[in-house]
Amino acid sequence: xxxxxxxxxxxxxxxxxxxxxxxxxxxxxxxxxxxxxxxxxxxxxxxxxxxxxxxxxxxxxxxxxxxxxxxxxxxxxxxxxxxxxxxxxxxxxxxxxxxxxxxxxxxxxxxxxxxxxxxxxxxxxxxxxxxxxxxxxxxxxxxxxxxxxxxxxxxxxxxxxxxxxxxxxxxxxxxxxxxxxxxxxxxxxxxxxxxxxxxxxxxxxxxxxxxxxxxxxxxxxxxxxxxxxxxxxxxxxxxxxxxxxxx
Numbered sequence: 001x002x003x004x005x006x007x008x009x010x011x012x013x014x015x016x017x018x019x020x021x022x023x024x025x026x027x028x029x030x031x032x033x034x035x036x037x038x039x040x041x042x043x044x045x046x047x048x049x050x051x052x053x054x055x056x057x058x059x060x061x062x063x064x065x066x067x068x069x070x071x072x073x074x075x076x077x078x079x080x081x082x083x084x085x086x087x088x089x090x091x092x093x094x095x096x097x098x099x100x101x102x103x104x105x106x107x108x109x110x111x112x113x114x115x116x117x118x119x120x121x122x123x124x125x126x127x128x129x130x131x132x133x134x135x136x137x138x139x140x141x142x143x144x145x146x147x148x149x150x151x152x153x154x155x156x157x158x159x160x161x162x163x164x165x166x167x168x169x170x171x172x173x174x175x176x177x178x179x180x181x182x183x184x185x186x187x188x189x190x191x192x193x194x195x196x197x198x199x200x201x202x203x204x205x206x207x208x209x210x211x212x213x214x215x216x217x218x219x220x221x222x223x224x225x226x227x228x229x230x231x232x233x234x235x236x237x238x239x240x241x242x243x244x245x246x247x
Contacts, residue, residue, distance in 0.1 A: 002107040004028075005070035007084045007093055008077040009113025013197015014041040017114035025111050026077060033066040034079030035059075042079065063092040070106050083113040087136050087164055116226045117162040120193040123203055125241030127191060127228055128160050137174040138165035138223075148177040155181050160234065160244055163227040172216055179215060182208045182229070189230035189242055192220045205242060 006025040011017025026032070026045055036053040039046070052065055066078035084090035090110050097103055121128050133154045137147055151174075154161050167175035182188065188208040195201045204220055208229070211218060221227070234244040 003070050003073055003105060004075045004107045004109060005066060005093070006075075006077040007088075007090050007108065007110040008032075008034075008079050009084045009088065009111050010038060010042065010079055010081060011114035011197075012082055012116040012119040013195070013201070015045065016197040017119055019112065019114070022111050022113065025109065028075060029077035030074045031069055032077045032079060033062050033069065034077075035062070035081070038079050038081055059089065060092060063089060063096055067093065067096050067100070067102070067106070071102070080113075082115045084110055085112075086115050086117075086134065087138075116164070116193065116196055117228065119196045120191060120203065120226055120228060123193070123196065123201075124191055124205065124228075125237060126243040127189070127230060127234060128162075129244045129246050130160060130231060130233070131247075132160035132162060134162040134164065136164040137167065137178060139171055139174050144173045144177065147174040148181070151178050152181050155184070155229070158231045160231050161229040163229065165223055166221050166225050166227055167216065168223040175221075176216070179212050182212055186232050188232070189234045189236060191228040191230075191242060192218075193226045193228070194220065194222070194224060196226070205236060205240070 006029055008022055008025050010022060031050045032039060032046055033052045036055055039051050039053045054062055062078060066076050070076040078089055080089040082088060093108060097108060117134060135150050135154065139147060190206045190208055190211050191203065192206065193203045230244060234242060236242055
């Protein structure tokens with residue numbers, strides 16, 4: 001029997017956006033590895049299975065731990081929020097598999113999840129009915145100038161834009177550059193979302209002018225926030241939802 005490693009995307013919002021495939025993978029695995037808060041949310045589903053939990057900024061450590069456990073013969077799940085392929089764990093696992101030449105030894109199964117972008121869109125109407133792009137403003141591993149170039153290109157091409165990891169207390173230059181880029185052209189509808197699918201869910205529909213005016217002081221924008229920027233056709237409906245007409 002092949003040794004298995006599941007990259008388990010649990011979607012946005014605890015267990016609310018988990019797929020059937022994710023539930024089956026969790027039932028099949030023997031041990032769960034993940035960020036402490038996410039694993040705790042799965043407590044009832046995990047049951048008595050052993051878990052290895054750690055805190056923030058330990059993503060690489062968790063990825064190596066999961067690979068080692070799977071190499072040792074335990075069917076392992078490494079848990080990731082949202083979708084593992086959207087700024088998630090799938091890349092880290094793939095890099096380790098390639099580095100250690102494990103593709104013939106381990107079966108890696110990446111389980112898709114409902115991302116914060118898709119979950120938020122479902123909450124507010126139909127804001128991504130046209131072409132859209134997704135960009136992370138985290139400059140932890142990406143040059144701010146590269147991020148700035150991507151943001152400007154997407155806005156210039158009039159895509160609907162999903163922004164992940166907008167800013168933190170120490171890393172905010174890409175966000176300031178994003179606000180500068182927003183100043184060009186017409187007003188845009190803005191959706192700011194946090195904790196989607198959880199009890200503390202908060203979603204605000206506002207404008208690009210509001211975002212620009214508050215700069216770094218906007219109380220609802222942080223590293224865990226998702227921002228959706230409408231294109232020039234995106235509008236607020238008569239009942240307060242958002243939709244982007246199909247081209």
